[in-house]
Amino acid sequence: MENTLTLHHVSASYDGKAVLEDISLEIPAHGITAIIGPSGCGKSTLLRCMNGMLREEKGTGISGEILLGGQDIQKMEPEQLRRRVGLVFQTPAPFPFSIYRNMTYALRYYGVRDKKELDRQVREKLEMAGLYEEVSQELDKSAHKLSGGQQQRLCIARALTVEPEVLLLDEPCSALDVKSSSVIERMLVQLKERYTIVIVTHNIAQARRISDHVAFLFGGRLVEFGTTAQIFSEPREEQTRDFLEGIYG
Amino acid sequence: MRRWKNRIFSGVILAMTILTVLILAFVIYFIVKEALPTFQEVKLTDFLFGQRWMPIAYTGEVSFGIFNFIMATLYVSFVALVIAVFVGLGAAVFLSCVASERMRGILYPFVDLLAGIPSVIYGFIGLAILVKYFIRLGIPTGSCVLAAGILLAVMLLPFLVSSCSETMLKVKEAYLPAAEAMGISKWYAIATIVLPASWKNILMSMILAIGRAMGETMAVMMVMGNANLFPRLLGKSESIASVIALEMGTAVVDSTHYHALYAAGMVLMILLFVINLVIMFLREKIID
Numbered sequence A: 001m002e003n004t005l006t007l008h009h010v011s012a013s014y015d016g017k018a019v020l021e022d023i024s025l026e027i028p029a030h031g032i033t034a035i036i037g038p039s040g041c042g043k044s045t046l047l048r049c050m051n052g053m054l055r056e057e058k059g060t061g062i063s064g065e066i067l068l069g070g071q072d073i074q075k076m077e078p079e080q081l082r083r084r085v086g087l088v089f090q091t092p093a094p095f096p097f098s099i100y101r102n103m104t105y106a107l108r109y110y111g112v113r114d115k116k117e118l119d120r121q122v123r124e125k126l127e128m129a130g131l132y133e134e135v136s137q138e139l140d141k142s143a144h145k146l147s148g149g150q151q152q153r154l155c156i157a158r159a160l161t162v163e164p165e166v167l168l169l170d171e172p173c174s175a176l177d178v179k180s181s182s183v184i185e186r187m188l189v190q191l192k193e194r195y196t197i198v199i200v201t202h203n204i205a206q207a208r209r210i211s212d213h214v215a216f217l218f219g220g221r222l223v224e225f226g227t228t229a230q231i232f233s234e235p236r237e238e239q240t241r242d243f244l245e246g247i248y249g
Numbered sequence B: 001m002r003r004w005k006n007r008i009f010s011g012v013i014l015a016m017t018i019l020t021v022l023i024l025a026f027v028i029y030f031i032v033k034e035a036l037p038t039f040q041e042v043k044l045t046d047f048l049f050g051q052r053w054m055p056i057a058y059t060g061e062v063s064f065g066i067f068n069f070i071m072a073t074l075y076v077s078f079v080a081l082v083i084a085v086f087v088g089l090g091a092a093v094f095l096s097c098v099a100s101e102r103m104r105g106i107l108y109p110f111v112d113l114l115a116g117i118p119s120v121i122y123g124f125i126g127l128a129i130l131v132k133y134f135i136r137l138g139i140p141t142g143s144c145v146l147a148a149g150i151l152l153a154v155m156l157l158p159f160l161v162s163s164c165s166e167t168m169l170k171v172k173e174a175y176l177p178a179a180e181a182m183g184i185s186k187w188y189a190i191a192t193i194v195l196p197a198s199w200k201n202i203l204m205s206m207i208l209a210i211g212r213a214m215g216e217t218m219a220v221m222m223v224m225g226n227a228n229l230f231p232r233l234l235g236k237s238e239s240i241a242s243v244i245a246l247e248m249g250t251a252v253v254d255s256t257h258y259h260a261l262y263a264a265g266m267v268l269m270i271l272l273f274v275i276n277l278v279i280m281f282l283r284e285k286i287i288d
């Protein structure tokens, strides 16, 4: 299988305190990889390594190698890297503009000016996020007036406007109810045909429902990586089994 | 027992609120009462639009026209606000978006310290430094509206900077990561997201700052030259607050001069009130 993102012995630290230790991982293309693990084990940090955001923060140290399609991300321009690896945050943060401007913001920045093209992109990406039908009549409405679930889907659609190859999601459903979560889950399953998706989730059932591969992180180490079926039916490691049985909460 | 405590507490709060309102009402009443006799001697239009201020008849007739003072007050406040907003926004952007957490921790107290310096000291610094520079630049005595504007701007800065940078910091923390995650450059995001999202607050701070600017007396008086002239950027002039402060001590109680000074104070108050109303109105208009 083709690999988009490959991590070789990645370690990361905040102010000298190690947070990730020696993580080697191959993220398969066109699939959903779920990262699970107890709170504080470094899941968000791992995501921010993958799109180069950690590198720019002060007081952080990173070692090891991350390859995107065979290319070392250290050597790429940050802007270029972020266009190829999108990141959606835990709390939805639509910009304080209209829905339409939220969707066109990055496109305009990258030089798309043609109104028809913008409209087409907005529609296509909103449809992908399953939001188009709900908001097509009110694209001029402030994005802040959407519900939490709609805002999160808008943020996902917005991240898709720059056409990333990989989409990283950091607990996108943690603030949402069951219904909004299931809408997003269905959307992600559809999106994986076009994008490679990495999702951090606290919801084990969710990981089981939507992911193809699961990585279990514990105390900054990658304990186990495997297909979803394997991890859930026959975990190799003791710690994985304990975690799935709810011992660490 | 609990209920009693609650009652006493809300009673005290109510009394204090009433006291505050009463004091304000009294101040307004007192000023209006002392100001009104002016207009038995001087016509309102002459008072507002006359350019001759000759409260005591040394040579020729007395005359009470405060047009130049009004214009000087507005002019110097405007100059100060323009300078302060430009510099203040720059500083606020720097503090909120460029400076690191540590640097902010070091710089904020300095900004606050700036706010604690008495205006007499500012005036003194203005005299010792600003005015000297203006003399070197060829302004006869160095005192001018621009000097007062600059000085006043420095006095407005701490408030503008701290209130703007606080909002900007919040806005930045909320939106910048999302923008950066799409590969958008920081400065583009600051210009297109952070500034537009904080402008309501910036406007609000400006309203408060203008009140401060128009009422500021000491520092302005010390560097503006205090001559009854129509204000020019590099010329001397005199603000309403300066006239009152300079002449109140020597005005004979109950003379027209005395009442006219109160009337000038009343005009200053009304001016501020009107400006606040207009800005508030504009704000609501623009926001909705």
Ligand SMILES: Nc1ncnc2c1ncn2[C@@H]1O[C@H](COP(=O)(O)OP(=O)(O)OP(=O)(O)O)[C@@H](O)[C@H]1O
Pocket (backbone or CB within 6 Å): A014, A015, A019, A038, A039, A040, A041, A042, A043, A044, A045, A046
């Ligand atoms: N900006 C930071 N500065 C210093 N330490 C940090 C910072 N961000 C995270 N850490 C530390 O790094 C460790 C991992 O944090 P991270 O946010 O990656 O955990 P997580 O697995 O995402 O947790 P959660 O599930 O609660 O979101 C934690 O111990 C945390 O204290």
Ligand SMILES: [Mg+2]
Pocket (backbone or CB within 6 Å): A043, A044, A045, A170
């Ligand atoms: Mg996290």
